Each structure stands twice: as C-alpha cells, then as structure tokens.
Amino acid sequence: xxxxxxxxxxxxxxxxxxxxxxxxxxxxxxxxxxxxxxxxxxxxxxxxxxxxxxxxxxxxxxxxxxxxxxxxxxxxxxxxxxxxxxxxxxxxxxxxxxxxxxxxxxxxxxxxxxxxxxxxxxxxxxxxxxxxxxxxxxxxxxxxxxxxxxxxxxxxxxxxxxxxxxxxxxxxxxxxxxxxxxxxxxxxxxxxxxxxxxxxxxxxxxxxxxxxxxxxxxxxxxxxxxxxxxxxxxxxxxxxxxxxxxxxxxxxxxxxxxxxxxxxxxxxxxxxxxxxxxxxxxxxxxxxxxxxxxxxxxxxxxxxxxxxxxxxxxxxxxxxxxxxxxxxxxxxxxxxxxxxxxxxxxxxxxxxxxxxxxxxxxxxxxxxxxxxxxxxxxxxxxxxxxxxxxxxxxxxxxxxxxxxxxxxxxxxxxxxxxxxxxxxxxxxxxxxxxxxxxxxxxxxxxxxxxxxxxxxxxxxxxxxxxxxxxxxxxxxxxxxxxxxxxxxxxxxxxxxxxxxxxxxxxxxxxxxxxxxxxxxxxxxxxxxxxxxxxxxxxxxxxxxxxxx
Amino acid sequence: xxxxxxxxxxxxxxxxxxxxxxxxxxxxxxxxxxxxxxxxxxxxxxxxxxxxxxxxxxxxxxxxxxxxxxxxxxxxxxxxxxxxxxxxxxxxxxxxxxxxxxxxxxxxxxxxxxxxxxxxxxxxxxxxxxxxxxxxxxxxxxxxxxxxx
Numbered sequence: 125x126x127x128x129x130x131x132x133x134x135x136x137x138x139x140x141x142x143x144x145x146x147x148x149x150x151x152x153x154x155x156x157x158x159x160x161x162x163x164x165x166x167x168x169x170x171x172x173x174x175x176x177x178x179x180x181x182x183x184x185x186x187x188x189x190x191x192x193x194x195x196x197x198x199x200x201x202x203x204x205x206x207x208x209x210x211x212x213x214x215x216x217x218x219x220x221x222x223x224x225x226x227x228x229x230x231x232x233x234x235x236x237x238x239x240x241x242x243x244x245x246x247x248x249x250x251x252x253x254x255x256x257x258x259x260x261x262x263x264x265x266x267x268x269x270x271x272x273x274x275x276x277x278x279x280x281x282x283x284x285x286x287x288x289x290x291x292x293x294x295x296x297x298x299x300x301x302x303x304x305x306x307x308x309x310x311x312x313x314x315x316x317x318x319x320x321x322x323x324x325x326x327x328x329x330x331x332x333x334x335x336x337x338x339x340x341x342x343x344x345x346x347x348x349x350x351x352x353x354x355x356x357x358x359x360x361x362x363x364x365x366x367x368x369x370x371x372x373x374x375x376x377x378x379x380x381x382x383x384x385x386x387x388x389x390x391x392x393x394x395x396x397x398x399x400x401x402x403x404x405x406x407x408x409x410x411x412x413x414x415x416x417x418x419x420x421x422x423x424x425x426x427x428x429x430x431x432x433x434x435x436x437x438x439x440x441x442x443x444x445x446x447x448x449x450x451x452x453x454x455x456x457x458x459x460x461x462x463x464x465x466x467x468x469x470x471x472x473x474x475x476x477x478x479x480x481x482x483x484x485x486x487x488x489x490x491x492x493x494x495x496x497x498x499x500x501x502x503x504x505x506x507x508x509x510x511x512x513x514x515x516x517x518x519x520x521x522x523x524x525x526x527x528x529x530x531x532x533x534x535x536x537x538x539x540x541x542x543x544x545x546x547x548x549x550x551x552x553x554x555x556x557x558x559x560x561x562x563x564x565x566x567x568x569x570x571x572x573x574x575x576x577x578x579x580x581x582x583x584x585x586x587x588x589x590x591x592x593x594x595x596x597x598x599x600x601x602x603x604x605x606x607x608x609x610x611x612x613x614x615x616x617x618x619x620x621x622x623x624x625x626x627x628x629x630x631x632x633x634x635x636x637x638x639x640x641x642x643x644x645x646x647x648x649x650x651x652x653x654x655x656x657x658x659x660x661x662x663x664x665x666x667x668x669x670x671x672x
Numbered sequence: 673x674x675x676x677x678x679x680x681x682x683x684x685x686x687x688x689x690x691x692x693x694x695x696x697x698x699x700x701x702x703x704x705x706x707x708x709x710x711x712x713x714x715x716x717x718x719x720x721x722x723x724x725x726x727x728x729x730x731x732x733x734x735x736x737x738x739x740x741x742x743x744x745x746x747x748x749x750x751x752x753x754x755x756x757x758x759x760x761x762x763x764x765x766x767x768x769x770x771x772x773x774x775x776x777x778x779x780x781x782x783x784x785x786x787x788x789x790x791x792x793x794x795x796x797x798x799x800x801x802x803x804x805x806x807x808x809x810x811x812x813x814x815x816x817x818x819x820x821x
Contacts, residue, residue: 217738218707218771334705402706402766404740442737444770620750 169348177509181476188571189579190420190470191593192672195643197327197412197474198596199671202641203606204411205360207327208400210458212365213436216404220450225396226330226361227461228507229500229519231453237548238499238522240380246550253305254546258538260297264492265533268293284435287491292368294492295431296320299369302553312556317372317424322417325597326363326462328475329508332356334397358508359400360412363462369431370417370463372424375557376566379482379501380520386482386503387516413597414469421576425470429552432459432489449525452489452496457521460487460500468505472569478506480568486552494526495545497552524548585670607631607638644671675718694718697727697765701777706766708774709737713765717743724765738768 165175187193198204210223224231232238268290281289299318307313335343335357343349401407416427432455437448464483465475473479479502487498504517531540567575574580577589609618609632616622618632631638648666656664674693679685698714706712715724721739728734746759769775809817 217768218709337704397705398707399704402704402710404738443735444737446771615748615756619748620756622750622756 174510184474185477185569187672188574189577189589190472190570190575191577191589193472193474194414194469195589195592195596196672199643201411201639202643202645203602203639204409204599206407207360207362207410207412208405209408210361210363210405210462212363212432212455212459215436215440215451215454217442217444217447218403218450219454221394222396222398222400222403222405223454223457224394225332226400226507227457227519228393228504228515228517229457229461229521230391230393231457232520232522233453233524234522235524237497237524237551238380240378241548241551241555244551244554246547246554249306249309249550250543250547253301253550254541254543256301256305257298257546258541260301261294261492261530261538262533262536264290264293264297266536282439284437284439286435287438288368288433288435291433291435291490291492295368295490298549299371299431302550306550306553310554310556312373312559313553315374315424316428319370319372319417321366321368322370323415324363324365324367324417324459324463324466325413325415326466326469327412327414328361328465328505329358330361330512331358331508331510332395332397332512333359334399336399356397356512362408362410362412363458363465365432365459365462367417367430367432367459367463370427371429371553372418372422373426373428373557374424374563375559376426376481377428377484377486377555378558379484380499380522381501383482383503383517386501386518386520388518389516391518391520393518410599411596413599414466415597416463416466416470418470420470421578422470425467426483426557427463427467427485428555428557429486429488430459430463432456432487434489434491434494452526453521453523455489456487456496456498456523457500459489460485460498460521461502461519464500464502465505468502472567472575473505475505475508477569478504481566486555488549488552489526490529493529495529495549496526497524497548498522584668588668588670644669695723695727697724699777700764708776709769709771711767711769711775713767715741715763715765717761717763719763719765721765724767728767734767735770735773736767737770740766740768742766 165171184193184196187196210226223229303313303316303318333356335354339357340353343353343355416425418425434452434455437451441447464485468479468483471479483502485500485502487500489496489498499522501520503519504515506515506517527542527545528540529542529545530538533539564572577586577593580586580589609630613630613632617626617630628634648669651665651667653661676692676694681687694716695718696716697719700712700714702710702712713724719727721741724739724741725736728736742764744762744764746761748756748758750756805817809815
C-alpha cells in the first residue's frame with residue numbers, strides 16, 4: 125500500500141521533476157512504501173497553550189549568550205513583572221513551609237555537617253589557626269568597643285546594626301586568617317576570589333499556589349475557563365540579598381548526593397497552597413534580574429562559601445520560640461538557593477531550562493559568636509507550572525543549630541572557645557572544587573563561539589546589548605512615568621459611565637492594556653540626518669536594535 | 673477613648689451613662705484562602721496594629737503573633753442614575769495566631785434538623801387541610817369555594 129506524502133513536498137517535486145520527466149514518475153515519487161502521518165496532537169486549549177509555552181522555552185534555550193538570555197526573559201513586559209519579593213533580612217512569621225515550597229527544598233537538620241565532610245581531614249591545621257582567630261576575636265572585640273560608629277552620640281544605631289558592624293569585622297578577619305593559613309595545605313584556596321558585600325539578586329517562577337482573587341474572577345467570567353477556576357498560578361519570585369562576604373572558585377564543588385538520590389521521594393517537601401501574600405510577602409513591579417555578585421564573563425563563577433549576618437533577628441521578633449530557628453533556616457535556604465540560581469543563570473540555564481548537573485554551596489549565618497552552617501545542593505530550578513508535581517528532583521539543604529564559637533571575651537581573653545565550630549568552618553574552606561572536565565561542559569545552553577556579549581565581533585551589537593543588559597539589571601525607573609489610571613477616571617469613566625461625550629483617547633477606552641506592552645515595543649533611537657550615510661531621506665532614520 | 677459627640681445635657685434631659693468606645697473588631701470570613709492560623713477582622717479606622725494586638729490579648733486572652741492591616745477602598749455607586757456616592761472605607765486586620773493553632777470560622781446559622789422537621793410538619797398540615805377542602809366540595813362542581821350556607 126502506498127501512502128501520500130505531504131502536499132508541500134509533492135509540489136516541490138512537481139516543480140523540479142515536471143520539466144524533465146513524465147507525469148508517471150511524479151506519481152511514483154508522490155507515494156512512499158510505509159505511510160507517513162504527521163503526529164496526532166491534542167487540540168484542547170490547555171495542551172495548545174502548553175505547546176506554545178514549550179516552544180517559547182526552546183526559543184530561550186537557543187539564545188546564544190548569557191546577557192541576551194536575561195534580556196529575552198524580560199522581553200514579555202515593558203514595565204516589568206509583578207514579582208513576589210523575598211528579601212534576605214525581612215522574614216515574616218510562618219515562612220519556612222512557603223520557602224521550602226518555592227525552592228523545592230528538603231531540610232536535613234542535624235548537629236553536624238553531612239557525612240560527606242568526614243572524609244576531609246583538617247586536624248593538622250587547627251592549632252595554628254585557633255591562636256590566630258582568638259587573637260583576632262580579642263582585637264575586634266576591643267576595637268568594636270572603642271569604635272567610632274558606636275561612640276558617636278549624635279548617631280544612634282539600632283541594636284541589629286551594631287551587631288552587624290561587629291560581626292562583619294569578625295567575618296573579614298576570620299576569612300583572612302583561614303585563607304592565609306590554609307592555602308599551603310589546600311592549594312585550591314589560592315585560586316579563589318573573595319567578594320565583600322556582593323549584590324545578589326535572583327529570579328525564578330514558582331507554581332502550585334492558589335490563584336489570586338482577581339485571576340479567579342477573570343476565569344469565572346469566561347464560559348470556557350470556568351472549570352479552571354482554582355487551578356494554580358505561577359508566580360515570579362525575586363530574591364534580593366547581600367551577604368557580608370562570599371568566596372568563589374573557577375570550578376564547582378562536588379555534589380553531596382548523586383542525582384538519583386536527589387529523586388528519592390523520601391526527601392519530602394511541604395506543599396504550600398496559599399497565596400504568598402497570606403504569609404507577609406509583598407509584591408512589586410520590576411524587571412527580573414539574576415545577579416550572582418559578579419558580571420557575566422567572570423572566570424570564577426562557582427560560589428563556595430557565603431557569610432550572612434543575623435542582626436535582623438534583634439530588630440524583629442515574634443512571640444514564638446521557634447521563630448529564630450525558622451528564620452535562620454529561611455535565610456540559609458534562600459541565601460543559598462538565590463545565589464546558586466543566579467549562578468546557574470550566568471551559566472546559561474534559566475527558570476525554564478533546568479540545570480544539567482547539581483550545584484553546591486556552603487552558607488554560614490553568624491553574628492561572630494553564634495554560627496549556623498548550611499550546605500545546599502541545587503538539583504533543579506524547574507519549580508513552575510506542571511513541574512511542581514512532575515519534577516522528581518528536589519534540592520537538599522543540610523543545616524545545623526546555632527553553635528557558639530566562644531562564650532565571651534573578657535580581660536583580653538577568649539573564654540570557652542569551641543573548636544568544633546572552627547573545624548566545621550575549616551572544612552568548608554578545605555572542601556575542594558572538582559577540577560575535572562572542560563569548562564565548556566558546564567555551559568551546555570550557551571553557544572560554542574559566543575558565551576557572553578563581549579564575544580560578539582560586531583561592535584554596535586556588543587554596545588547595544590551591554591547597554592540594554594545593564595539597564596535591565598539596574599532596575600532604575602524609566603524616564604517617563606509609567607501608565608496609570610487616575611482615580612477620577614476609574615470612578616467617572618470606568619465604574620460609572622457618566623461622561624459619554626468625552627473623546628475616547630485613553631488606553632482603557634481603546635481596549636488597550638499598556639501593562640502588556642512588550643519590551644521591544646518602542647521607537648528605536650533617532651539618527652540625525654547629518655550622521656546618516658548618504659541614503660534616501662526616509663531610510664536609516666532609526667538606529668538598529670538587536671533584541672534576542 | 674471615645675470621639676463621639678454626645679448631646680449637651682439640658683435640664684431635665686436624660687442622663688447619658690453609656691460611653692461607647694471607638695474600638696471594635698468584627699470577625700469576618702476570609703476572602704482569599706488563608707493559612708489555618710490566620711484570622712481576618714474588620715476594625716475601626718482608628719485602631720493601629722498595636723491596638724488590635726492589645727485588644728485581642730487583653731480582652732479575649734488570645735495569643736497574637738503577628739498583625740497585618742490594610743485599608744480597603746469603599747465601593748462607589750450611583751444614586752438613581754445621578755450622582756456618584758462612595759461607601760466608607762474598611763480597615764481589615766489579618767491576625768496570625770501561633771502556627772500550631774487552627775481557626776475555623778463558626779457556622780453561625782446552622783440549618784438544624786428540627787427546623788426542617790417543623791417545616792415538613794406545617795406543609796403536611798396544609799396538604800391535609802386542602803384534601804379535606806376538596807373532599808368537602810367534591811359534589812359541588814363549578815361552585816366557588818366561598819359560596820356556602
């Protein structure tokens with residue numbers, strides 16, 4: 125039995141063959157031995173939308189460079205996205221389950237580091253370091269007592285701010301001591317970079333949570349969406365944090381557990397079904413940004429250690445004995461996930477294109493005296509829409525309680541120095557990144573030739589993309605004020621049509637929604653005639669744009 | 673505490689002895705689904721977060737962990753298709769209880785079995801009366817019900 129081949133192919137065949145040979149040949153080529161059918165697609169609106177989205181995700185995957193991917197993510201909205209803001213130091217009550225849900229994190233709480241760290245031998249280097257650190261603690265403590273900021277009378281600081289000054293100094297000193305004294309035994313430390321107060325911003329989509337009332341009402345208003353009334357909605361999450369110090373290396377840390385273990389259903393993650401605003405998260409319209417504390421093109425793009433502060437706990441407390449513990453967990457999880465997610469974005473992955481290998485980082489939250497340690501393994505960043513239920517991978521966070529490094533500093537002596545804390549910290553530094561394989565393998569979704577915008581040869585394109593990328597990540601407001609419906613318009617024109625004779629010129633009267641304006645929906649810069657090449661008057665008026 | 677204007681006392685007028693406070697809380701059903709430890713109230717505009725917390729802790733002995741408030745804009749409506757009037761704004765308070773506690777909005781008007789039974793009983797009686805009426809008039813075709821001796 126012969127089957128028909130698609131019409132288009134036949135037409136081409138007829139065109140090419142027709143002139144040379146007889147009609148019988150054409151008919152023979154029109155048929156194949158085995159029938160070839162196009163795939164049967166599910167034509168329901170939901171499935172159609174899903175295919176459309178998948179095509180868009182593929183489009184993002186194919187974008188060549190890191191910066192262009194970030195611009196591409198921002199393309200759907202000119203005025204920015206409605207983001208649920210997750211700030212490092214603003215931790216509302218009852219936030220842990222929500223945090224775990226939106227980061228898909230399983231917590232393993234214990235009093236020690238995961239067993240992976242048992243293999244790292246550090247005992248020989250401890251005694252030398254201990255003395256140095258004790259000295260630094262004494263010095264910083266005395267310096268702190270005398271310090272300028274604290275003594276000034278006209279300059280009153282909050283308790284938390286004071287603690288931050290103290291802990292920052294201790295962190296800088298301890299980091300310096302550890303880097304200096306460990307680099308002879310652990311040569312990988314020489315090849316690491318330190319950032320002081322880097323800016324970390326991270327964006328991803330999280331799904332599975334109830335729709336807001338406005339969405340629900342919209343769905344109820346259309347006959348064909350009524351059945352989806354309570355379907356979950358994806359929400360844009362934007363994390364913003366400033367660790368006091370981070371350490372980076374040029375290769376990633378080894379994963380703690382294998383990828384098959386990360387799919388273990390026993391690693392349960394609480395499911396949070398409510399709107400994030402019900403637990404005190406607020407929203408803001410902003411362009412979405414992924415900044416891991418360095419710009420694309422940096423050679424050391426894998427974070428190993430981050431130091432976070434806990435002064436905010438002194439400023440805001442709730443009447444719940446568990447609050448401090450949960451707040452620290454949230455800070456540890458979001459600090460690690462946010463940082464790793466931003467790093468993953470700099471490696472060419474996005475919230476739509478999952479990471480192909482796990483990323484690991486280590487986080488310390490401290491005020492100089494109390495230390496909590498977090499080890500985080502990022503296995504997936506696909507947490508939106510259907511992936512909430514279908515994605516088998518989970519991220520894992522190992523956490524410890526807050527442990528005292530020392531009891532107090534008195535009369536120039538450190539009392540009750542706890543060596544176990546120091547050992548854990550040293551193990552974080554001694555944990556060696558895996559220097560195997562090619563750096564290319566870590567960036568499968570970037571083009572072979574161009575990884576970052578700076579690799580483009582065309583100087584115009586390079587400049588344009590650089591400018592656009594920096595504008596997006598700056599999140600500076602636009603020069604022109606954004607669109608707004610004035611209150612009198614809402615009352616007298618929209619809610620009650622009391623002005624039928626007015627000229628209809630506003631967007632809401634013309635069935636337009638300016639909030640849906642896309643990023644490229646704008647006039648390119650004008651080039652004055654004098655600067656144009658010798659072309660007809662109507663040509664070359666506007667500069668070229670390079671939207672991905 | 674009250675900002676109400678009470679009528680000035682005139683000789684012979686009634687002595688006003690009840691001074692109503694400005695502070696009140698009205699428990700309402702949540703519009704958006706909330707975690708089980710969150711309770712929603714409408715409250716008077718003058719109340720701050722601290723007032724709400726104290727009100728619940730001191731008067732009702734409820735442990736309050738967190739209070740968030742918002743002011744909802746009152747709706748506007750047109751009177752007789754003429755001028756537009758605006759309803760009062762409402763201040764909402766979302767009070768978080770300790771995480772382990774659960775709050776369920778009470779069923780204030782339960783449809784009890786008894787009322788249902790009583791309804792059925794009266795219906796039966798009416799039916800019975802109608803039957804009796806028909807029985808009485810079965811040989812009085814085409815004569816109105818009120819026509820009798």
